[in-house]
Amino acid sequence: MITPRFSCSQTSESVLVSVYCPSIRASDIEINVDDTLFSLHVNPYFLRLNFSYPLQEDDQSSAKYDPSAGMITVALTKANPGQEFKDLDLMAKLLAPRPAKETPVIEVVDDLSKSVDNMSIDDNILEAAKNDWQLPQEVPKPLSELKTEKTSRYGFLNRHAGYFEHVTFTENEVNELGTEAETLDPAARRERRVKRENDKWDEEHYLADFADPEYIESLFDWQNPVLTDTASFDFTEEEKLAMLNLPRVEFIPTPPETRQLYLTLTTFLFSWAYDMRTTQGDPTSESPWTICSLTPAFTALDPPSAPVGDITAAHIVDALVPSYRRALAFPLYRSFALAEYCRKDVASILLRGRRTVTRCLLALKDILDHHEVYYIYSKVWVTDFCVWIQTHATDEELQHLGKIVGDASVPKGAIGWDLVALERLVLDAGEGEDREPDSDDE
Incomplete structure (x- = not known):
């Protein structure tokens, strides 16, 4: 699919999306709005934009196609009229996928503190502690970074x-x-x-x-x-x-x-x-x-x-x-x-x-x-x-x-x-x- 050229602007009530799709049939245009996500599909073009704030399709929304200019103009109503949508000219931000709303679930498999009291200590260690044996000790050196491939990544x-x-x-x-x-x-x-x-x-x-x-x-x-x-x-x-x-x-x-x-x-x-x-x-x-x-x-x-x-x-x-x-x-x-x-x-x-x-x-x-x-x-x-x-x-x-x-x-x-x-x-x-x-x- 081809990502078409587009631009966005806004009024106090709507967000206007202008998409350049020459040589298409207006009857094939498919538009969908899901909260902050807007998508437009007409073969061979596909455009998906993720806005900062929610939009909605209602009686005030509209879509027009000008075949002479090859331009589709879509007017989407703001869910909160008067809200200013920022960064409408930062295309990479609009084209980025919508971030996941779900947060990872962390489950505690076992409570280790409950088993500490039941742990047995080796008799040899007890004997060493009783006689206060002064064994040589040193802080272990940190392990070198483990490399799983012969190349080093960069960039x-x-x-x-x-x-x-x-x-x-x-x-x-x-x-x-x-x-x-x-x-x-x-x-x-x-x-x-x-x-x-x-x-x-x-x-x-x-x-x-x-x-x-x-x-x-x-x-x-x-x-x-x-x-x-x-x-x-x-x-x-x-x-x-x-x-x-x-x-x-x-x-x-x-x-x-x-x-x-x-x-x-x-x-x-x-x-x-x-x-x-x-x-x-x-x-x-x-x-x-x-x-x-x-x-x-x-x-x-x-x-x-x-x-x-x-x-x-x-x-x-x-x-x-x-x-x-x-x-x-x-x-x-x-x-x-x-x-x-x-x-x-x-x-x-x-x-x-x-x-x-x-x-x-x-x-x-x-x-x-x-x-x-x-x-x-x-x-x-x-x-x-x-x-x-x-x-x-x-x-x-x-x-x-x-x-x-x-x-x-x-x-x-x-x-x-x-x-x-x-x-x-x-x-x-x-x-x-x-x-x-x-x-x-x-």
Whole structure:
């Protein structure tokens, strides 16, 4: 069955669903409404939408088909007139299946406490206790993680594997794991990433950009168009089509996994914000490489660690330090101040909520999808993120995260390359230019 293009709007009394189904017979259209679930079927099209609030079919409901435009317009009455239906433009959320209402039943098979008193203790143990034998004891070491397969999974919620089996036959310049991308565990991936960053670090390049920052500083005044749009913007037709083509999947992440996804999201937005600033909003042929090189989850399949407890500023710093390091080691413009502006861009995007974040992820996905090699990172990471943001993330969580990102301070000492001392060399040299040269200078 084909999922048709559609759009939704609302009045105070009804929800209007417009569905593009050309070359059909109006008599074959089947429409069904079940509480929050709306479905439309007409061969070869099938559409099922799950709304936030209940709808009903009554005398005020209607369906019209315009054969010249190929458009079916369905008006559904709200069960509670005047209620505002939010997120009608987030297609992935509307297309997601309705969550199960039943909760799992837990049954206690036996009460172990009743049998504790009846347990017998071995006579040898009693004898040892009576004589106070001092037997050597030590805390057992934790067992290593049990691996039931020779490959290590990666990507969104570790859902993927097998995408890098033939990576040596592709021109993947950002892959830092080589042929072992499918087998290395997370700890080994992180070790490889850190080593690659240290090897790529170039003091002279950083000093040159710090000493001559004129062009880089001109990037600071650029305004990201995503942040200049009003909060009530409409998605473009290209964005709507991209959302319509997203997979219909349902995720059930644990709370730690959810917090890890939010942290990983900040690294994606950081890389995209860097490319947007350095290209002045006009992505180039180098943009896929730049974005991938700055994203640890792409180059080394190494997302931020899942935090224990609520996300704090310390967790944000730990998540963004690898992005800062890569921004200072890989791309053309290597400036700590530029990285700080990118962090502020990330905070501003998050503060605008789910719709703005969705627009940014769709733009990132579009850049990667059009590259003949790096599209693979869109498949294992960004596509699922586009679905998750619309169906599971909340504006409140994103805005709370944005506030933490905005207030967080990434210290230069956390980068690990003694940036303060290097910058002092440039500043001291600049101060020395004002004095008279002496014989030692000659």
